[in-house]
Amino acid sequence: MNKKELSQTLSHRLGITCKESQQYLDTLCDVFNEELRKGNSICLQNFGQFSCWQQPGRMGRNPRTGVPAPIPPRKSVKFKPGKGLMKILNP
Structure with a gap:
């Protein structure tokens, strides 16, 4: 499953549009990235x-030269x- 398929599955299960679920996933990824960059x-x-x-x-x-x-x-x-x-x- 890729990001697009996950977005479509979320939109069907939550009863929201695909665009809204895509924004949700993008925001979630941004939060994950920010926290991991901070070392959390x-x-x-x-x-x-x-x-x-x-x-x-x-x-x-170096495996070729052994240097x-x-x-x-x-x-x-x-x-x-x-x-x-x-x-x-x-x-």
Whole structure:
């Protein structure tokens, strides 16, 4: 399911227009992005938790030449599924 299909499903279930459900999804994504940029986690009961984590920089090597090369630190998002979601997937 992609964003457009999710928007259509929401509009049918909530009895709103597709445009309204699209605005709702866009706003939800914006809020998620803002909070994760701040380093905050987002916990949705029975669904899961989104949290920000940072992999520290380290030394690697070029596989072709074997020359050591620094790998810069990077940030990413981690998702931990909640108990309710796990019950659906593993009854």
